[in-house]
Amino acid sequence: MKRFFSVDDVSNLDELVNDAILTKKKPLNKSELGKGKTLGLVFLNSSLRTRLSTIKAAQNLGIKTLTLNAKQEAWLWEFEDGSIMNTNTVEHIKDAANVLSQYCDVIGLRCFAGLENKEDDVSEKIYSLFEKYATVPLISLESATLHPFQSLADCITIKENLSANKKPKIVLTWAPHIKSIPHAVANSFAQWMNRTDYDFVITHPEGYELDAKFTQNAIIEYDQKKALQDADFVYIKNWSSFKNYGKIISVKEDWMLTNKKLEKTNNAKIMHCLPVRRNIEVSDEVLDCKNSLIYEQANNRTFAAQIILEKIIESNEKS
């Protein structure tokens, strides 16, 4: 594996999830693999889970980490090619990516969608530029359109909680929020679910359609109640409008998930990537119920990161 940006970088998803589950059982089995290696973690946005789970994964493999909160601690980056840098930007991304590559064997980058320029976000302008100029493998810690480590952790969590002999129905439901939120987690979950043989349904109000590039053949159901019928797993997430890019469209019905709405599910397990706005996106009663997998998902972030780091180091050792 030379990069980790999306599910397209995974040759066999089932095998990857099984390997991650084995890693979870013996996390220190390859504690010497990363000896002498350095992982750079570059954040243009805040993080709790991604930052700490990836550091922990690296530690389990004997990899040292360097973390840079690029917006707060580094020079302000310029992203335009050929620009005359006579305003407030101090360092071009081409220099930053190249210099960081001098200190690291692998780099992780978090660069959220700005939600102001659809073309820049959809084209992954920042991630692509960084990858173009970095000279070591790049892994995504969430980009403008996708969050692959979250989706891999979600696949691990679902696999661990499957009922025997039953193809699960997985429902991704939109939830309300007070701010404009990027599409990365929802896009990514859809993309990874589309690689499984699970029944996958997305439910959201009209106007909140995700980019069809990621949802592909998923069933879209505008009636949340219908969508939740017989669900085995319910994944809750807010996202802003893609069509009316980055905007919040007002919705008449109450889309917040409650225990009452879960009555018609098949005793569904509850998932959310966190952080969550409690009692806005999801009620406390749902997040704290016995079927909630939210902390298992967070725990599995470590093993998602660890299996990818392991594969990247092993394949680059060979080359």
Ligand code: CP
């Ligand atoms: N779920 C997730 O990526 O959490 P952080 O934003 O805290 O890293």
